[in-house]
Amino acid sequence: MLVKVEAVQPAPSKPIxxxxxSAVGSAVVLWQGALEAVGREHYVEWTVDEGIAWEVNTWPSASGTSELREDGDHIVFRGQLSLTEGGGAVLELGGALILLGLADPPLPEGVEGAWVEVCVARDHVTVWPYEV
Incomplete structure (x- = not known):
């Protein structure tokens, strides 16, 4: 996903x-790129270090449009959910694929392909820049 990266908090240590x-919204997250790379556009990979649990931090969405937003100290991703053979999940967010782990309670039957909102703690969301 192509995003514009803007400084929020200068810090001598990582992650900042x-x-x-992005085209689907904005949020404050942890950055795993070089400090001098802040202030420019980058393609990024998303890491979410929090398992998704149905009706705890993941819910069905009435909207079929990708969105990224903040809700207090949490990041909300709205996208289309797919399940992996390895017991995980993938959220398609505006063309980006975000790998997600599963937690309890498990996802219900029939959730494959559904539009959902995933709400996770801000300090569990990291972006990693990469070259195309």
């Missing part, structure tokens, strides 16, 4: 906090 602006 940045605001990412």
């Amino acid at each position: 906090t940045v605001r990412v602006q």
